Amino acid sequence: MAEDFVARLGSRASVPDEVRSRYGITEYVALTAREDGIDEELRRLVHDVAPSVRRTDPDRLLALVTAMARPPSAELNRARLAAAAGIPETTIAPYVDLVERLGLVRMLPGTGASVAKRAVARPRVVFADPAVARHLAGVSAADLTELAGRSRLAPLLEGIAITELLRQRETSVVDYRLGHLRERNGLEVDLLVELADETVYGIEIRTAAAFRPHQFRSLEALATRAGSRFRGGIVLNTAPVGFKYRPGMWGLPVSALWEWVS
Numbered sequence: 001m002a003e004d005f006v007a008r009l010g011s012r013a014s015v016p017d018e019v020r021s022r023y024g025i026t027e028y029v030a031l032t033a034r035e036d037g038i039d040e041e042l043r044r045l046v047h048d049v050a051p052s053v054r055r056t057d058p059d060r061l062l063a064l065v066t067a068m069a070r071p072p073s074a075e076l077n078r079a080r081l082a083a084a085a086g087i088p089e090t091t092i093a094p095y096v097d098l099v100e101r102l103g104l105v106r107m108l109p110g111t112g113a114s115v116a117k118r119a120v121a122r123p124r125v126v127f128a129d130p131a132v133a134r135h136l137a138g139v140s141a142a143d144l145t146e147l148a149g150r151s152r153l154a155p156l157l158e159g160i161a162i163t164e165l166l167r168q169r170e171t172s173v174v175d176y177r178l179g180h181l182r183e184r185n186g187l188e189v190d191l192l193v194e195l196a197d198e199t200v201y202g203i204e205i206r207t208a209a210a211f212r213p214h215q216f217r218s219l220e221a222l223a224t225r226a227g228s229r230f231r232g233g234i235v236l237n238t239a240p241v242g243f244k245y246r247p248g249m250w251g252l253p254v255s256a257l258w259e260w261v262s
Contacts, residue, residue, distance in 0.1 A: 005165065005257050006193055007174045009201060009232065016234075018262040019242035021253030025145055025153075025209070028238060028254065032156055033141040034131035042132070045102060056094055060087050064095050065104055068125050069136035073155040073162070075122040075182070076107065103128055108162055111179030111192045113200055115226040118184045126162045133159055150207045157254060158190060158205045161236055164257045165191065181222075189218050199231045206237040211251040219249060 008014050042062060050058040067084035068074075078096070082089040099105055107123035127133035134141065134156055143149040144156070165178055175196045181189040191203035202222045206215055219233030235251040242262075243251035 004172050004174070005168055005260070006172055006176055006201070008260055009234070010174070014260075015262060016242040016250040016252055017244035019252055019256050020261050021240050021255045021259070022261075023238070023253060023255040023259075024240065025207075025238055028157060028160070029141050029144045029153065031160055032130040032134040032144070034129075035135070035141075038132055038135045045104075049098070049102060053094070053098055055091065056098055060085060061095055061098060063087070064092070065099055066136045068099065068105060069127065069133050070138070071152075071155050072127055072133040072137055073124055073159040075120070076125050077122070104132065106163065106166055108166070108191075109179045111181045111194065112177070113179065113181075113192050113194045114198055115200055115222070115229055116181055116183065116192075117225075120182045120184065124162070124180050126159045126166070128163060130156050130160050130163075154205075154207050157207055157238075161203075161205050161254055161257060162191065165193075168257075187218060187221055187225075189222055192222075193231075195231070199229045200226055201231045202233045204233075204235045205254065206235060209238045209240075211235060211237065211239060211243040211245065213245075215251070216245055216249055223248065 042065065046061045047058045050056045050061045063085040064081060064087060067081045078092050079089055082092045087095060100107060106126050106128060108126055109123045110119055110121040139152050144153045169176060169178060177194045179192050181192050189202045190205045193201040202219045204215060204219060215235045216233060223230045223233060233249045236254045237251065239251065239253055245251060
């Protein structure tokens with residue numbers, strides 16, 4: 001088991017293109033497949049907590065959680081969420097804070113890495129439990145296994161990967177920060193891993209089961225920008241085996257985040 005993915009990336013003993021995975025689309029979708037009791041758990045949670053917090057209404061809180069999952073893993077847009085949840089935008093802040101304090105979501109900040117230029121600072125909202133995110137998004141697990149459902153699987157898979165790296169950071173032997181990158185000039189990278197010496201890894205997350213050059217385009221742009229501060233670029237997808245694209249660029253199964261097998 002790979003308990004520290006970022007540390008493993010920097011290990012000379014690691015050979016990414018020899019990594020194997022027992023996961024395919026069906027197994028990744030299964031991570032989101034808990035059905036029973038989610039609505040009741042959420043209702044109980046918000047009705048137990050919201051009345052004790054000044055100026056928060058349980059029904060509005062539940063509506064906000066639902067809006068955050070449509071789509072999941074999206075940037076925090078308070079105006080959009082307020083409209084969707086029926087909460088005045090001027091009073092939505094305590095609701096957003098409460099959803100995070102309840103542990104339902106975590107916030108992935110916009111990166112503060114020095115390689116970024118005019119980066120958008122909004123965080124991405126990531127659900128702690130992908131089954132809750134899928135349930136609230138209103139898509140069945142069966143639909144996600146079909147090719148037509150891959151666009152709806154993508155943000156769920158991103159959430160799984162981001163949540164795992166946030167979890168590992170708390171105990172990692174490597175000091176690093178996590179953020180997402182979206183610049184006003186169009187450059188986007190799903191995850192930036194910034195180390196203490198200001199070097200970075202870029203990570204992209206895809207649902208494809210094969211590696212293709214276009215999946216590395218944003219990472220190539222990041223590498224050009226970062227120069228000597230670029231440690232490497234990784235595409236995580238649903239392929240069963242890792243792939244070496246070129247020196248410093250490789251692909252890995254998403255499952256390598258928690259199960260690096262070679």
